[in-house]
Amino acid sequence: MTTKAAPVIEAKGLDLVFQTADGPVHALRDVNLTVNKGDFVSFIGPSGCGKTTFLRCVAALEHPTGGSLTVNGMTPDQARQARAYGYVFQAAGLYPWRTIAGNIRLPLEIMGFSKAEQAERVERVLDLVELAGFGKKFPWQLSGGMQQRASIARALAFDADILLMDEPFGALDEIVRDRLNEELLKLWARTEKTIGFVTHSIPEAVYLSTKIVVMSPRPGRITDIIDSPLPKERPLDIRDSREFIEIAHRVREGLRAGHGDEV
Amino acid sequence: MNRILPVLTVIAAIVALWYAAAVWMNRAWVYDQAARDGAEVSFLQALPQTMTLERPVLPAPHQVVAELVKSTFGMKVTSKKSLVYHGWVTLSATLLGFAIGTGAGILLAVGIIHNRAMDLSVMPWAIASQTIPILAIAPMIIVVLNSVGVQGLVPKAIISAYLSFFPVVVGMVKGLRSPDAMQLDLLKTYNATGAETFGKLRLPSSMPYLFTSLKVGIAASLVGAIVGELPTGAVAGLGARLLSGSYYGQTVQIWAALFAAALVAAALVAIVGLIERRVLVRMGMAR
Ligand SMILES: Nc1ncnc2c1ncn2[C@@H]1O[C@H](COP(=O)(O)OP(=O)(O)O)[C@@H](O)[C@H]1O
Ligand SMILES: [Mg+2]
Numbered sequence: 001m002t003t004k005a006a007p008v009i010e011a012k013g014l015d016l017v018f019q020t021a022d023g024p025v026h027a028l029r030d031v032n033l034t035v036n037k038g039d040f041v042s043f044i045g046p047s048g049c050g051k052t053t054f055l056r057c058v059a060a061l062e063h064p065t066g067g068s069l070t071v072n073g074m075t076p077d078q079a080r081q082a083r084a085y086g087y088v089f090q091a092a093g094l095y096p097w098r099t100i101a102g103n104i105r106l107p108l109e110i111m112g113f114s115k116a117e118q119a120e121r122v123e124r125v126l127d128l129v130e131l132a133g134f135g136k137k138f139p140w141q142l143s144g145g146m147q148q149r150a151s152i153a154r155a156l157a158f159d160a161d162i163l164l165m166d167e168p169f170g171a172l173d174e175i176v177r178d179r180l181n182e183e184l185l186k187l188w189a190r191t192e193k194t195i196g197f198v199t200h201s202i203p204e205a206v207y208l209s210t211k212i213v214v215m216s217p218r219p220g221r222i223t224d225i226i227d228s229p230l231p232k233e234r235p236l237d238i239r240d241s242r243e244f245i246e247i248a249h250r251v252r253e254g255l256r257a258g259h260g261d262e263v
Numbered sequence: 264m265n266r267i268l269p270v271l272t273v274i275a276a277i278v279a280l281w282y283a284a285a286v287w288m289n290r291a292w293v294y295d296q297a298a299r300d301g302a303e304v305s306f307l308q309a310l311p312q313t314m315t316l317e318r319p320v321l322p323a324p325h326q327v328v329a330e331l332v333k334s335t336f337g338m339k340v341t342s343k344k345s346l347v348y349h350g351w352v353t354l355s356a357t358l359l360g361f362a363i364g365t366g367a368g369i370l371l372a373v374g375i376i377h378n379r380a381m382d383l384s385v386m387p388w389a390i391a392s393q394t395i396p397i398l399a400i401a402p403m404i405i406v407v408l409n410s411v412g413v414q415g416l417v418p419k420a421i422i423s424a425y426l427s428f429f430p431v432v433v434g435m436v437k438g439l440r441s442p443d444a445m446q447l448d449l450l451k452t453y454n455a456t457g458a459e460t461f462g463k464l465r466l467p468s469s470m471p472y473l474f475t476s477l478k479v480g481i482a483a484s485l486v487g488a489i490v491g492e493l494p495t496g497a498v499a500g501l502g503a504r505l506l507s508g509s510y511y512g513q514t515v516q517i518w519a520a521l522f523a524a525a526l527v528a529a530a531l532v533a534i535v536g537l538i539e540r541r542v543l544v545r546m547g548m549a550r
Contacts, residue, residue: 061448080454087452089445097467097546106463110453138547 006073008162008194009035009058015066016053026219027053028064033213033222040188040195042205043213044251045258050220051198055164058196059087071162083111085162086155090170092147094139101126101135104154111158125153128187145176156191166198178236181207185234206247207239214251216258224254281324288320289313322515330519346523352500354527356416356488360423361481367424368431368480376439393429397422397487402494419491426487427480434476438469471548474539481531489524
């Protein structure tokens with residue numbers, strides 16, 4: 001993998017207004033953000049501040065009404081054609097009629113990989129998310145955490161170098177979530193992907209990220225961008241360190257400030 | 264056992280009620296008959312007679328069962344008096360009609376979800392088609408087809424299809440639309456084509472809905488086939504048995520034909536249910 005000079009995701013003055021029956025909703029206003037290769041970026045903020053909308057813009061599932069947005073130097077639509085990203089939703093969304101391996105094969109079938117290559121890739125990503133041996137199981141035979149890991153494997157299967165994750169562990173209990181966070185960090189270190197990660201948990205954001213984007217609602221906007229000084233190697237107990245607590249404090253301040261000027 | 268007991272209780276209650284109703288409804292005829300002979304009969308004397316009349320107002324259960332057994336197993340299956348013969352005539356029209364109706368229903372549903380114009384135009388017509396009494400439509404279909412030389416199985420199958428396509432359209436449209444926005448978005452992120460979205464997501468998602476519709480549809484097909492036999496002049500089929508029974512006051516025959524129809528319907532629905540289970544288990548959608 002070569003390091004490109006161009007940023008992976010670059011938003012300049014990004015605006016998105018939804019026209020709804022109750023009038024216009026300003027979901028994103030003047031969002032400026034640069035994400036570099038290999039970054040782990042968390043988006044944190046209260047409900048309705050546009051975290052999902054921003055990720056969906058990157059994935060070309062929504063189209064901005066103003067400003068510019070590039071992904072790998074291309075428009076989001078072109079980036080999708082180039083299979084630039086894998087998207088992980090809050091619900092695992094596995095097809096109940098496909099086995100775990102079958103689910104991971106879904107994007108590979110659509111993208112036209114050969115049978116042999118499909119099988120090889122399925123094995124590799126199952127390994128990566130520590131689900132080796134579960135390929136023949138059906139989704140209902142797996143726990144919620146394992147299902148979510150399978151959905152991450154599905155997003156990794158076709159070698160996109162960006163991983164977009166919208167509250168992927170939001171529906172899981174805290175113990176499972178801790179484990180998956182640790183695994184996600186390892187996976188990130190091993191694969192050198194660029195990750196965009198939506199959460200509303202401060203510890204999760206601080207623990208995972210190299211860059212934390214604090215957002216606030218009405219209109220959805222960025223109130224703070226924090227570059228984390230934490231090392232890439234992060235054991236779970238780093239959460240008790242002074243630096244960790246300081247960053248968490250700054251995130252909390254940012255969230256409170258965003259809340260303050262809303263009233 | 265604790266599932267069989269309530270069922271048996273209900274059946275026993277129905278049979279008891281039926282006997283009571285048979286006695287109640289047939290006793291007038293027995294009294295009249297006695298009065299004409301100048302005799303006086305007590306209720307207890309009349310009781311056994313009410314259950315053995317040749318043309319009762321309401322035949323007793325054992326009379327129906329006896330007729331059912333006699334006309335099913337006691338005849339050559341090629342005999343015009345065999346219920347197996349008539350049952351097969353009706354069943355073949357039912358199955359052909361069911362196949363046509365299901366095929367048409369699925370095609371219409373696919374059109375409706377892919378084409379906005381069809382969505383707006385087909386559904387109201389489909390609903391309107393079901394508000395017209397089938398008894399009014401059936402003779403017209405028979406007569407019109409007869410005038411162009413189509414007789415026998417096909418007209419009945421068309422009436423059958425007319426009744427069975429509707430639940431299939433409704434169920435399939437719902438099933439094909441059942442994937443949520445997130446599942447559709449996921450496929451969008453893969454740049455999936457419309458055909459891929461249909462084949463990999465919509466169609467498999469619709470299977471449980473399809474089978475529910477098929478169970479309604481096959482029962483409706485049988486009704487359609489029977490109704491289609493009524494205007495043909497009672498030649499063959501369970502519908503013909505019903506009609507000829509009513510011409511000649513053969514109530515036992517009518518009830519036997521009714522029960523035969525009910526049994527066929529139950530068997531057809533059960534078969535669809537079995538296929539449903541097998542398919543859904545194979546697909547991993549049922550445990
Ligand atoms: N498709 C849509 N149509 C109209 N309004 C929308 C749509 N999607 C999101 N919104 C609105 O945009 C705002 C931001 O939503 P979202 O990005 O989902 O927030 P978050 O993910 O941070 O909770 C909310 O006010 C939401 O109601
Ligand atoms: Mg959201």
